[in-house]
Structure formats: C-alpha cells, structure tokens
Amino acid sequence: MTTEHSEPQRETVTSICGICPGGCGVNVALVDGKIEKISPIKGHPMGVVCVRGLHAKEIVYSNDRLKSPLRRVGERGEGKFEPISWDEALDLIAEALQKIKQEYGPEAVTAYFGRGSFDPTTMDIFGPRGVYIQGTSGFLFPFGSPNASGVSAVCRVSYGLLAAITTIGADIAITYSDFANTDLVVIWGANPPTDSPPDNIKKILDAKKRGAKVVVIDHMRSDIAKKADQWIGVRPGTDGALALSMMNVIINEQLYDEAFVQDWTVGFEELRQYVKQFPPEAAEEITRVPKETIAELARSIAGAKGASMYMYTGLEYTNSGVQNIRAALCLWAITGNIDVPGGLVFRPRNPVRFNRVNLDPPEGVKPIGADKYPLFCDLLKSAQFMEAPRAILEGDPYPLKGLIVVGSSLLTSLPNPDIWKKCFKKLDFMVTFDRFMTADGMYADIVLPGTTNFENLGYQKYPGGYCQLRQKVIEPVGDTKSGFQFLTALADRLGYGDLFPSTEEELISFVFKDGPVSLEDLKAHPEGVSYDAGQQEYRKYAKGLLRSKGKPGFNTPSGKLELVSSVLEKYGYDGLPVYVEPIEGPLGSPELYKEYPLVLNTGARLQSAFRSQHLNIPGLLKLQPKPQVLINPLDAEARGIANQDKVWVESPRGRVGVWAKVTDDVMTGQVELNAGGGSPIQAEEWREANANIVTDFENRDPISGFPVYKALLCEIKKRD
C-alpha cells in the first residue's frame, strides 16, 4: 500500500488583523488555505500583534463559533435553538420589528452596538452625521428610532468625548500624546500594553530610553507601572482631587503658563479660587498620595519642556469621571502643555474628506436617557442604555419592545445582570449578532453568526494619513456574515436599503471615490498607502488651525480652552472641574464601609481577553485560566487568605466566586476584580464569575450616565 503525501500549500496574504477593531496591519500565513499565523507588517502605523492576534488561528477555527442563524425553540434563557437560513432569520426579524413599529411606534425598537464583532468599516455607513467615532447608532434613524447606542459603549465616551469636547473643544481622538518629543510621560489610569492595539507601549519605552521620565498614576502597579520610573498609587475615584491639588501648587508657586492662561483660556479666576480647597495636605487625606509627591509631580509637569499625558478608564469608571478627566485636562492647559512639542497635541486638520453616509435622527422623539443625560444624548446622537431598563420594564418615558444587540453583551458588560435578564424576558423580540454564543444570545429569539474580519472585505483609515484595504483572507467559516452584510440586508427588508451600498466592494468604491487614494492604489499596495493629511504644526490655536474659517482659538463656544465649561453650565452641570467624593467608599459611605471595608475596582483589561470574548480559547486561557481578585498581602493576611485560595467577593449587590491573587501590585485597602466572566461558552470558572453581579446599576457619572466600575465597596471571604 502506498500513501501519497502532497506538500502543504503555503501562501501569505497582507491584510489587517480580523480579531478586534484595533486595525493592526499584518501578514497572514496560510497553509492549505487556512490561517496558520499572523505577523506584523514592518513600518505599518499599527505594525503590532497582540497576544490575541497571536492566537488568531484558534479563535477563527474554534469549535464554539456560531456557524448558522438560530431560532429560539425553548424558553428565554434556556439556550434551546434550531438552525435556520439567513433568509428565514432576516424575514422573521424584519416582520417582528415592523410589528413593533405598528403597535408602539418606531422608537420602541432599539439597538446596542459594541466593539466585539464590529467592523470599523461600518462607521462610515451607519454613523450619525457629525459623530464619527461612535459608529453605528444611526442605523435605526431611517426606521424612525433614535434609540441605538454608539460603539464601544463602556469606555472612552466620558474621556474622549464629553470631557474633551467641553474643555478643549475636540474629540480626544483628534489629539495624540507627543511621546517622540516629550521629557515627561504621565500615564494616568491607563495600561497601554492591554490597549487594542497596544501600539503606544513602544513609543513610551522609546521616550524613556531617550531620557524622558515615565510616571504612572494608578491604584495598581500595572504592566506599564512596572516599566516606569515612578508609580504613584492613588485611591480610585479621587484623581480629580489629585489634579486640583497639583493646580493648587502650580498656581500658588506661580508655575503656570501665564501667557497661555491669559490669552487662550476662560475661567482661570474661578479655578484659582476653587483649587484653594485642595492644598497637598488635604489632598493627601483624600487621595492617599503623599503631599510631597503631589507637589513634586506638579512641579515636574509645570517645568517639563513638554509633558505628555495618556489617560483612560481609571478616571472615567467613577461617579465623577467626566469632571475628573476635565481636571486633568485643565492641569495640562494651565501648565502650557496643550499643543506644544512633547505635550498633548492636536492632529493637523485633515484636509482629506472620505465619503460617508450621513444619517440624521428622526424628529420629534428623544432617545431613551435624554431626560437624565441630555448632553450625552445630544453629543452622541445616541440612547444612554443605562436607562433602557426603565423603558423596557416600566414603559417610562415610552416602551421599548424590540432589541438588536450587535457585537456586545449587556449582561456581562453592564451592572446588574438580573435587571437585564428581566428586560430580555419582557421584550417582544430580541436578536443578537456575534461570533460566539453570548450571555445575551441565550435570551434572543434569533441568534445570528458573525464573521471575524479575516472573512470579509473592508478597509481601515488610520490617523496621520494612512489607509489600507482589509483583504479578505479566508472564506467565511460556516454560514456567517459580517456586521455590514447583516445590517444592510436588514435595512433592505425594512425598506431603506437603498441608503447604503449593497456590497463590500460597492462600499469601498463609495468611500474612496474622490479621495486621495484610489481603490486601484489600495489594491496595488495591500500593505497600505500614505497620503498627505496636512502638515504638523504646534500651537494651532494661535494660527487659526482648529476652528472653521481660520479663526484663532479652540473650537468651544467661547473660542477659548474652557477651564469653566459653558457647555456643561448650559446643561445645568457645574462648569468647574469639581471634585466629588466617591459615593460608595470609606469617606462617602462610612456605615457601609464598616461592613464592606475593601474598595472594589473592576474593569481593568486582561491581555488575553477582549472584555468577555476569548475566555473559551484554550491557548489564551492558559495565560489566565481562572478569574482573580488582586488583593494586597496585608489585607489577605487579615482575612486568612492565601494566594490562589477560592474566595467570594461580596458587595451589597451580591457575590461572585473567584480566586485570590495576593500581590503588592495593588494598594492596601483596594482590590481589583477581573471583569469579562459570565458568558455561556467560557471555561466554567469564568462562566460563573460575572463581575457585574457586584457592581452597582444606580451608581453612575451624572454627566455621562456611565456606570461606576471602580471605587465601590466589598468584602473578600474564603469559600470552599
């Protein structure tokens, strides 16, 4: 008997990693037409591959992938489904949504878009006019409903949009930290190695090599803090007080940039008066940062030739997120670190316009949440989903009856899974779209299977003048479709498909038509193409480069950087970056603190997971097989807890079972609980560990309406 051994067919396709929307430029090695490995494209603006990208093969070909549309045949939550065709599924969805529209009005249909299975391509097509980053919330506008969420709904909005727009007059996405020219890097409440993509880490370490000092402010000694020159531990939720205290030092010692403050800001006198309440001695009591450290860092920021700042969720996941971030931005402003070499710099105004579909909200009906969070809803042209349960369960201010969840899971990402389960049971109709079965999918009437972005054609536009075609690398696994294909097919059945390109090829031709880069260029250069996105200049505010018609200043109502925000005042909020003590905490709720004497923090990203995704992938699970709560050795010892003991994390809302990681990487009195658990396909240990059982649905930032994932209270106890 002879056996024939044919050589495996090998080829490489240049494309973009298809696992998350990070947009890393990669070469994909294929063996016999299947993904084997991805590696970064040298010289690409996002030429990195994270640990999830390294496990792309396992993710794409996982047996857990949804491979066909499913129709529920059991009770909601029971997880009993039967496969159906896409045509059947889309017909059923369209029929159900039209029925809801007829009975309750179009606004009774809502959609929640996350980043999970999201193709960034769709932002040009389903985004509301004038709001770019928040992506797809315009999809339901032509249907007549203003009720869709934006994208990446649990991060970035407080920081990137609300705080930045009300202070510097721009989405933070059009700024960057000028690490290449800085002599002081301040990483505040962020951990760049777990970013998607993790492209800043190299820039930060290069700056350090060049001699820049790297300081990390965080309640945890994070990955980046371990590589930094200095880690400053701060009590979560008190970052605003820390920034205000540094401004107190800077103003008292006359270290601020007088000319910039005088010419380009409004509200300095009010700010000067307000920060008097925060001398370093008082701030030490609030923040736990030693007064000497506060003063020393303040002087370093004021004295730096250019201080760059990189912030994220550490500040925004608190009940004063927007104002904490505003305080930090005001600190950067009065020290003259805005739009100067090495500072927080505006990107050049991009002269290039790509085509996009511009969708406007329907008139006469406000989105859900607009009564409580009007600034959020106005700026994002989006519903604030934390108010959806009020509408679903109580019909207030009007009922929500139909829900589409795309690339996300409300049950694992927002507080109080029980309230969301109740909502899902009360809805008339629910559909989910994802690559894997999600916690929400278990309650859906129809579950739709999504592609990874290796399986569909698309494109990516990068800041700084670079774009790339996302070549389709493999055929879709099973009967899966991309988010774009699903939404355009649904729009067709709902009667407004003509608003959108109908194929991915048409979409790309539409976006790049008349642009600086032709489709032919993109095809000829699969590694991507640069184009002129404007000359970089500093101090653009002085040169009329930030506002329309060449007017000098910032793009705010006053034309100045607003230390006191006129927009916030107009909406009835405090215009100053006021500090508010965490509602739940040793100072905010001393009685509760006696029963729950540890400060609970959650929401820090893991390298191996993308929120609740990938905690079923064996190669990634090896990196962290079980959910953990990080606890300081002193706090662990006081409770008789040893490393890797099974423990309960208990809060006034409930308890969740995890494993203790005893480490002095977390401050005493604080714990950090891994988020992401609670999905039905995850490894058992994770499946049972939804951190949002112990977070608080009612505790939110009053401006953004975002839930508080940090600065809550808990107790840790051993379990059997």
Ligand code: SF4
């Ligand atoms: S950050 Fe996202 S796009 Fe980049 S390699 Fe990782 S998974 Fe892929």
